[in-house]
Ligand SMILES: *[C@@H]1O[C@H](CO)[C@@H](O)[C@H](O)[C@H]1NC(C)=O
Ligand SMILES: *[C@@H]1O[C@H](CO)[C@@H](O)[C@H](O)[C@H]1NC(C)=O
């Protein structure tokens with residue numbers, strides 16, 4: 153399974169360019185995405201300067217002191233932004249002086265956070281700012297509008313752990329822009345619609361802000377490799393049609409107020425989606441059979457929701473899955489061996505099913521409980537320690553509104569398990585994606 157191939161030669165160049173200039177790339181690791189980021193230091197110092205213009209900017213150097221015209225123009229953009237910064241505890245902006253805006257490319261220390269390279273369409277000698285990386289700078293400014301949108305050749309903007317707020321600027325005029333990280337800032341209000349038309353966007357990270365309201369459907373259909381919306385106040389359903397078109401390899405909507413079912417169109421992202429985190433929302437409905445059709449899925453986390461139903465046997469086809477978290481839902485029935493076998497035949501290392509209503513586990517599952525790969529506490533399993541009170545279990549099973557249909561089909565070949573009656577001859581056929589309702593299926 154590969155990342156989406158760049159669409160055009162221009163983008164291939166661009167990727168090289170921007171990856172070359174971006175020393176600290178955002179982390180994609182599961183645990184980093186939802187754990188709380190480092191707190192912002194309490195110390196507040198303003199951009200300490202006693203000069204008359206209030207920012208230590210000094211008189212504007214003459215244009216011929218700059219490497220080229222593009223940088224001459226960017227000088228005033230940077231100095232104007234510098235004047236709006238109200239907090240700079242690390243003294244970063246004190247390096248934003250002089251004419252050597254591309255100092256970092258020459259291993260210098262001026263203009264911390266700015267990285268230059270030649271834009272793909274320009275001859276050598278026209279270096280300009282291609283990437284801005286303010287990760288961890290703890291800067292505060294009321295808006296980024298008029299700043300990042302004023303760098304015509306910008307490809308990346310990373311601003312993890314600052315205190316930026318206001319409107320997210322319209323970046324549709326930046327032809328090379330493809331990576332936006334505004335995580336752990338002070339943004340609020342509705343989803344920044346301005347990012348939606350960014351057809352080239354490959355990476356969008358808005359996690360740990362105060363955004364709220366619904367996420368426009370086209371966002372899920374952006375051709376991104378990573379979409380991080382977690383730890384905001386987003387609500388509403390995830391539209392089934394848009395979700396089925398997502399190109400994301402990493403998709404995290406955890407810790408919001410999303411409602412509605414897990415989109416069944418998830419089957420359509422087989423081969424691209426690798427890690428998906430739905431945890432701690434208000435997702436409901438039955439656990440979709442179609443999840444088991446997503447080849448290459450390594451992390452599936454839907455813990456802490458209101459999802460119902462038995463575990464579909466299709467989950468036994470998730471041969472790459474390493475972490476599967478369904479804890480804290482309203483799942484019930486038998487925990488099937490076809491799933492637990494993945495700890496031996498596949499890569500399953502952590503299966504969390506605690507705080508549900510399961511009534512029994514398979515023989516292989518029992519072994520996983522003993523080896524602590526599988527957590528089944530707070531369920532309805534007779535004879536197991538730390539289960540729910542019997543009355544609570546009886547009440548749950550008596551309530552027909554909690555029940556979902558069970559599809560006993562296994563849509564892949566699993567040695568040792570009874571093959572489905574209508575199994576296609578080869579796993580490679582697209583027919584493995586059919587949502588077959590017939591079929592025998594093992595347990
Ligand atoms: C900057 O440092 C790198 C690695 O140490 C080196 O390869 C490169 O030549 C240096 N560039 C300049 C302009 O000094
Ligand atoms: C499946 O993905 C293709 C390509 O992205 C898209 O055109 C189609 O609408 C998607 N179908 C569903 C059901 O999501």
Ligand SMILES: *[C@@H]1O[C@H](CO)[C@@H](O)[C@H](O)[C@H]1NC(C)=O
Nearest residue numbers: 453455475477479502503504
């Ligand atoms: C397994 O996953 C659960 C839920 O994601 C997590 O709370 C737990 O710490 C994990 N256990 C191990 C041993 O990684």
